[in-house]
Amino acid sequence: MSTMAMKDEDPRPALSRQRVVHAAIAHADSAGLDALTMRQVAGMLQVAPMALYRHISNRDDLIDAMIDVLFGEIALPLGGTDWKTAMRDRAMSLRDVLARHRWAIGLMESRRRPGPANLRHHDAVIGKLRSAGFDIAMVAHAYSLLDGYIYGFALTKMNIPFNTTDEMAAMAQDMFEPFPANEYPNLAEFVTDHVMKPGYDYGEEFEYGLDLILNGLEGALTA
């Protein structure tokens, strides 16, 4: 077997910053932030841990790059539609990005060196609100309220320790078991009559709150 043939059969394409960043995102998506270690990312790519440092300067630099890829996945609020539709679509898109990349929720707004997709996203959102007649103080109100809600909902949903009605039922059992019966009657009623009902999905609450906020902002804008 010639060395030429050996090369053709080499299952490892050359490493690159792009390949490292995308492997890291895929790994964090499936295994979580705790599993996002240099050693595990290197394992995904079948290289020694230290090979990564040729392409990224350290773990924080890797996370910077991963977050900018995610900002690129958020649909930008474009020129055509009114501000309310644009902000609603952008909120739903950001919600979807955070659901796909749960590990990123606490990291999106924490970058000391935001990348181009990050800056472009914030520029587009602010521009859309400004051209709809929001003054700068009102932009600050609206952005803080919307993003507070979007990230907070994503955080709460991510951390909720159950996903299905069955899991909730099991957890409710464990939850009340150590305490006297009827010690927490309002919570018990809420859990049994609402959360444990078939078809309950916490995720569906998102749009109720989003629309309440958008309507409130509209009222403040026209006042």
Next chain:
Amino acid sequence: MSTMAMKDEDPRPALSRQRVVHAAIAHADSAGLDALTMRQVAGMLQVAPMALYRHISNRDDLIDAMIDVLFGEIALPLGGTDWKTAMRDRAMSLRDVLARHRWAIGLMESRRRPGPANLRHHDAVIGKLRSAGFDIAMVAHAYSLLDGYIYGFALTKMNIPFNTTDEMAAMAQDMFEPFPANEYPNLAEFVTDHVMKPGYDYGEEFEYGLDLILNGLEGALTA
């Protein structure tokens, strides 16, 4: 020197679950979640790491206990006042607790075995809303919206990579430096004309959003 005198001079009181939990909270408050390691908490208490395992079963059990202490610090919405005042006070109190214990933001609603203070808090909030005329579906809307916003605002504020106007100015410099001038005009205007103005404090946005949400819920309740 007698062994009796040695005992009197021993600077280490006996370990207890309470002492471990409170030392861990104090350490996480000052050094952050990454520094909340068994070895560092043990160091605080001047014992060997393994001494902690006599009083807690593992790191997760320690965090469970820490979170329940924090729930105990939130002012309960009591009987006297109307629901809006009660929810506003409770939101401000939770905001303050999260500001004192920033490491806890992602952990408060993630416990598979919530402690008594946790359950008592949720029971009181739900009870207050129910007795004000919210039906169960509306309680779910209100709770999800309020807590989404409160936790999300705390998360964003915690992660924002600057605290003072000076830090923001330094960061703005670094932020736009790698890109062509006027590449992000809306963001640049927002930063220079609002965020970098003397007296700017992101934290002050909290009450604007909170009141907008409470007014929206009031409208939905009376409708």
Next chain:
DNA sequence: ACCTGAACACCGTTCAAGT
């Protein structure tokens, strides 16, 4: 009963080599 020390299987990152 309560605490300890060594050990195991992990981390991120530095450094000096290897090809």
Next chain:
DNA sequence: ACCTGAACACCGTTCAAGT
């Protein structure tokens, strides 16, 4: 130019001792 292996200073947790 690009990747590697050993090493260092850390983790949480198990186990067998120590007092």
